[in-house]
Amino acid sequence: MSSKNLDTLYRQVIMDHYKNPRNKGVLEDDSLTINMNNPTCGDRIQLTLKLEDGKVADAKFEGEGCSISMSSASMMTQAIKGKNIEEALKLSKVFSDMMLGKEYDEDDLDLGDIEALQGVSQFPARIKCATLAWKAMEKGVSTEKEEQE
Numbered sequence: 001m002s003s004k005n006l007d008t009l010y011r012q013v014i015m016d017h018y019k020n021p022r023n024k025g026v027l028e029d030d031s032l033t034i035n036m037n038n039p040t041c042g043d044r045i046q047l048t049l050k051l052e053d054g055k056v057a058d059a060k061f062e063g064e065g066c067s068i069s070m071s072s073a074s075m076m077t078q079a080i081k082g083k084n085i086e087e088a089l090k091l092s093k094v095f096s097d098m099m100l101g102k103e104y105d106e107d108d109l110d111l112g113d114i115e116a117l118q119g120v121s122q123f124p125a126r127i128k129c130a131t132l133a134w135k136a137m138e139k140g141v142s143t144e145k146e147e148q149e
């Protein structure tokens, strides 16, 4: 596929997640709630995570933000559901490397739609938009991990 076609495809994937967000909402019961905002624009996300037996049993998000931040949140929740905490953190590291334009090691991880965001690395001002939800997830699972250790 030419890079122009790939760009178009990636743009479509991003807009699809923005217009039809996966896992939108708030988890009730004994879920973890993480609030985070992007200091450069004030946009915010509320992520709720249900962690069970060292796994991300469920994840939902609410928030207001640009298409990049909201589509990234949608993709992130989709990607981490069912993963164990280590895998979720590994995915986050891969995503962070992708945003920094570094080589990233997918290993045996399924990146799914996340790859559609790789073009964001060309726009430094938007990187904070793309990483907002991931930072919230890292904060949530790391807190839980520390409590277990």
Ligand code: FES
Binding pocket: 038, 041, 042, 043, 065, 066, 067, 068, 069, 128, 129, 132
């Ligand atoms: Fe605010 Fe993207 S402009 S999160």
